[in-house]
Amino acid sequence: MFRWTKPIVFAAALGVAGVVSAEQDASGKTGLGRAATPAEVAAWDIDVRSDFKGLPKGSGTVDQGELIWESTCATCHGTFAESNLFFPPLIGGTTEEDIETGRVASLTSPTQSVRTTIMKAISVSTLWDYIRRAMPWDNPKSLNDDEVYAVLAYLLNLADIVDYDFTLSDETIQQVQERMPNRNGAVFWEGLWRVDGEPDTHNTACMSDCLDEVVVSSTLPDHARNAHGDLAAQMRIVGPVRGVNALEPPLAGSIEDNIDAVRQHARATLDAAALTADGAAGSSVSSEETEAVTALLNDNGCLACHARDTKVLGPSYLEIYSRYGDGDDTGALVQKILNGGSGVWGPVPMPPHPNLSEADAERMVAWILDGAPQ
Numbered sequence: 001m002f003r004w005t006k007p008i009v010f011a012a013a014l015g016v017a018g019v020v021s022a023e024q025d026a027s028g029k030t031g032l033g034r035a036a037t038p039a040e041v042a043a044w045d046i047d048v049r050s051d052f053k054g055l056p057k058g059s060g061t062v063d064q065g066e067l068i069w070e071s072t073c074a075t076c077h078g079t080f081a082e083s084n085l086f087f088p089p090l091i092g093g094t095t096e097e098d099i100e101t102g103r104v105a106s107l108t109s110p111t112q113s114v115r116t117t118i119m120k121a122i123s124v125s126t127l128w129d130y131i132r133r134a135m136p137w138d139n140p141k142s143l144n145d146d147e148v149y150a151v152l153a154y155l156l157n158l159a160d161i162v163d164y165d166f167t168l169s170d171e172t173i174q175q176v177q178e179r180m181p182n183r184n185g186a187v188f189w190e191g192l193w194r195v196d197g198e199p200d201t202h203n204t205a206c207m208s209d210c211l212d213e214v215v216v217s218s219t220l221p222d223h224a225r226n227a228h229g230d231l232a233a234q235m236r237i238v239g240p241v242r243g244v245n246a247l248e249p250p251l252a253g254s255i256e257d258n259i260d261a262v263r264q265h266a267r268a269t270l271d272a273a274a275l276t277a278d279g280a281a282g283s284s285v286s287s288e289e290t291e292a293v294t295a296l297l298n299d300n301g302c303l304a305c306h307a308r309d310t311k312v313l314g315p316s317y318l319e320i321y322s323r324y325g326d327g328d329d330t331g332a333l334v335q336k337i338l339n340g341g342s343g344v345w346g347p348v349p350m351p352p353h354p355n356l357s358e359a360d361a362e363r364m365v366a367w368i369l370d371g372a373p374q
């Protein structure tokens with residue numbers, strides 16, 4: 001949160017740009033920060049509005065867009081923007097009639113389960129703006145303006161809004177807007193937008209014989225109970241919501257009576273000892289080897305970032321074990337330890353270990369994948 005000291009507000013009110021006060025506020029802090037430079041403001045001020053205010057000059061063809069699409073977008077969204085691997089499909093589900101009416105008819109159909117981006121977009125400016133600021137997802141803002149025009153032209157062609165020889169530009173974009181399939185689809189909810197308008201709910205307050213407390217709960221139908229494995233093992237054990245033990249029949253009794261059982265089962269799903277027992281039972285690593293590997297981990301500084309049962313900077317050995325089990329990932333894990341890397345457990349990288357021998361890294365991995373016996 002920003003906190004403005006009084007002198008800064010005063011300076012701003014006078015229109016004195018760039019003044020930073022060295023005076024202290026009540027908390028004893030000195031005036032922090034500085035005025036943003038015009039270049040910083042320009043880099044941040046990139047929105048394109050539905051009347052195309054903010055749209056830079058430029059152009060791109062469907063053909064050019066196809067090349068960009070294939071090399072930068074198709075891996076996630078599919079060759080024809082039809083994939084639902086990462087996100088609902090971008091294109092599909094609109095008809096020639098929708099383009100005419102400006103209202104995607106199937107949006108109101110109860111049998112239409114997939115809603116693509118082009119079915120919902122009211123304004124082509126939103127797509128232009130979004131692609132420029134946020135895509136490709138793994139490298140946002142890497143496209144220049146002409147490339148944004150081109151790749152959008154390609155998408156619009158896939159949606160039959162423009163022909164294959166169309167050039168999308170700041171001058172032709174208005175024509176596109178007039179063919180957006182859902183351009184007339186915006187609705188205005190009075191109660192949400194106008195504080196002085198009528199609310200859009202019609203609740204009446206209970207004035208007599210009212211419930212003291214409303215308990216909201218849900219039930220799992222029998223046929224769905226174990227459809228996705230043990231739900232308790234997939235939920236956090238903090239916070240108000242617990243998963244049920246879906247491997248057992250439903251608990252009889254009131255919510256209060258069941259709380260302990262649910263909580264206990266949730267804890268058991270996290271119990272490191274349970275994992276150890278599992279790992280140690282079939283353990284093929286001898287206790288001498290365990291001792292030797294523990295010394296290696298210590299000597300090579302692994303313990304600064306990894307503990308057996310708890311996450312430190314890196315995942316715990318038991319977490320690594322439960323992810324890879326005794327599968328055949330040894331080679332990859334050895335290379336990861338030697339070369340470092342990130343992204344499997346989060347953005348924090350593991351540094352490389354150039355002085356560690358491959359043989360020692362293999363012993364470490366063998367021990368981890370054996371359930372990190374103690």
Ligand code: HEC
Pocket residue numbers: 069072073074075076077086087090116117127130131135136137138143151
């Ligand atoms: C690494 C995967 C990935 C790549 C590559 C990628 N996208 Fe996306 N795209 C996503 C994800 C994930 C979302 C949803 C993001 C969100 O909602 O926060 C998305 C959303 C979108 C949306 C908005 C959909 C909506 O209805 O809100 C558009 C348009 C889009 N991408 C276009 C592109 C274009 C054009 C490219 C290539 C320049 C591209 N994407 C490359 C993963 C990717």
Ligand code: HEC
Pocket residue numbers: 297300301302303304305306313314315320333336337341342343344345346347348349350351353356364368
């Ligand atoms: C400076 C901190 C740090 C040190 C030191 C460190 N690690 Fe890591 N380690 C991490 C982080 C962070 C990750 C998660 C990386 C990721 O998300 O890909 C990780 C991941 C791992 C993984 C799992 C890799 C995967 O792909 O899932 C193994 C196995 C591992 N470390 C073993 C070791 C061993 C053995 C050592 C000592 C030779 C060591 N680490 C030293 C921080 C460290």
